[in-house]
């Protein structure tokens with residue numbers, strides 16, 4: 225146990241890790257944005273009055289939720305290009321996989337949110353002559369967003385963690401930089417610990433927000 | 446674009462490798478679930494301990510794992526931990542340690558939720574029925590808490606099965622790693638990874654159907 | 667109600683002929699004829715499950731009738747299609763239903779206010795999204811309606827912070843803002859604490875003084891007696907007896923009506 229933790233190593237690698245952080249953030253923001261928007265439309269498909277549309281939505285969700293995210297990323301990088309006959313960069317493949325994965329999980333958040341709104345809200349709006357579309361947009365959705373905010377921030381946390389899998393495709397994000405540095409300097413303890421701490425610092429504010437929101441909602445209810 | 450000629454036969458010829466991989470996935474998952482539950486009990490006990498120090502450690506443990514990606518844990522256990530302990534772990538051991546420590550954090554939260562619902566339990570209703578506290582605990586409060594814990598418990602265990610695919614990054618021969626080998630032997634990544642996705646999907650879908658049956662049984666009981 | 671009271675000459679605003687509604691195999695409304703003239707105030711009474719709510723909900727097409735005809739200002743609601751085999755069916759366009767619901771307002775037992783909007787925003791909502799009024803105009807109109815129900819001091823308060831009686835008055839203001847030709851009330855005081863019932867009933871009475879056309883489902887028979895120009899006793903999906911308040915409450919002709927009124931303990935004229 226006489227190992228000396230080399231703090232100078234931590235300082236030395238920080239600039240490289242910072243470059244990784246920027247890529248992680250980029251991937252995070254893109255996948256979260258695309259996933260939340262796409263997930264909304266998938267949730268609409270999930271509650272559609274047309275059975276085939278409903279089935280398509282359900283299949284999408286089940287497929288992406290029941291397959292490990294890592295397999296999805298690898299599939300989009302190594303398999304999907306053969307299908308479409310065009311090579312994807314690692315970043316695009318990773319972004320595609322994570323976005324669709326996020327869409328599947330957020331679709332379920334939207335869906336349970338929409339279904340949790342009482343029928344009376346639809347009726348109250350219908351009774352003043354509002355269209356279904358207007359009712360959905362002005363009455364139902366704002367309440368869904370409010371009610372599901374903790375679940376959405378939770379999803380954001382998960383997405384941040386999933387971006388680390390892109391290192392397997394050699395996307396130059398934080399985990400990838402950590403892996404490369406660790407094998408370059410033979411200092412895995414210092415380097416991998418630092419990577420962990422950087423993730424912690426990046427993600428913790430999000431989980432904190434999520435639980436704070438949850439606590440606040442429980443107090444209100 | 447030229448029509449791609451699918452050939453699952455070339456991939457399926459290597460079915461013994463896939464079977465071996467499936468076994469690896471099941472082994473890691475089962476061990477991690479087992480140790481994870483034990484560890485989860487310990488962490489939950491610390492988290493709810495009367496002693497501030499233990500409580501702080503428990504909380505820190507849970508927060509650390511909630512806020513860092515799984516792949517970091519895998520690499521840290523495999524490459525960094527031996528630096529401290531001077532014991533080199535094999536890929537299987539490392540994967541199980543990483544998964545089990547990580548899932549103890551999540552199981553601990555499931556247990557805590559269940560135990561808290563026992564503490565908050567509906568004593569009034571039960572004692573109003575003329576039951577003794579012990580009877581109420583055994584016949585009403587504990588079964589209710591157990592029922593409430595089944596769903597999150599099953600969900601966590603699914604996460605473990607999916608996360609076990611990360612062991613491939615340590616070159617352990619679970620399903621994904623075996624698939625990667627087959628893909629490079631056959632030059633058929635599209636078929637191989639699609640098949641892998643299908644196997645995982647089937648595995649998790651079957652498990653989730655079983656879990657649903659179990660849950661329904663418990664609901665009736 | 668032309669057959670029971672010598673009424674004004676103008677045509678009915680709202681009229682139903684042989685109105686029927688089934689849920690699956692169960693027929694809840696078994697052919698209801700109704701004539702509502704301008705200024706009529708009709709109280710609908712009857713036992714639980716007799717179809718009172720369903721009748722109201724069919725009149726503003728929250729539920730689609732499964733048979734019969736509904737006329738609003740003399741115009742038949744829905745489009746009749748004749749299939750090749752000669753059978754007829756009625757279809758409704760969403761546009762038409764929206765317009766009917768705007769013209770036939772409804773106030774619910776559970777208020778159904780929008781919790782994420784303040785009182786005034788609740789009342790403005792229909793003016794802005796349905797009537798396409800400019801915001802400033804809608805705001806002025808909404809403030810006016812809230813003043814009418816005695817809530818000028820609660821404009822920016824959210825429903826969660828209002829009492830049940832106040833919430834119901836906001837709901838009434840929200841309905842009034844749409845200038846409905848007929849206003850439907852489905853047990854507007856049933857979910858209120860007893861001490862809050864009075865303020866809502868008083869609000870409804872002031873609407874009566876303004877000459878509004880209203881249909882009210884209620885278990886408050888005493889109020890129905892004071893409020894109504896006509897009373898309908900609904901039994902098992904049909905109009906069992908109808909007449910003025912005086913006729914129905916003081917001198918019911920049918921055995922079941924008499925029994926129902928005798929059973930309703932809260933009835934004190």
Ligand SMILES: Nc1ncnc2c1ncn2[C@@H]1O[C@H](COP(=O)(O)OP(=O)(O)OP(=O)(O)O)[C@@H](O)[C@H]1O
Pocket residue numbers: 689694712713714715716717718719720721
């Ligand atoms: N959406 C529906 N689906 C199936 N049955 C329904 C539906 N709505 C109402 N019913 C049935 O129709 C019958 C009449 O219901 P309705 O709500 O109109 O009664 P009501 O006279 O308003 O009773 P209450 O005084 O209890 O409010 C009841 O038997 C009810 O169960």
Ligand SMILES: [Mg+2]
Pocket residue numbers: 718719720852
């Ligand atoms: Mg009713």
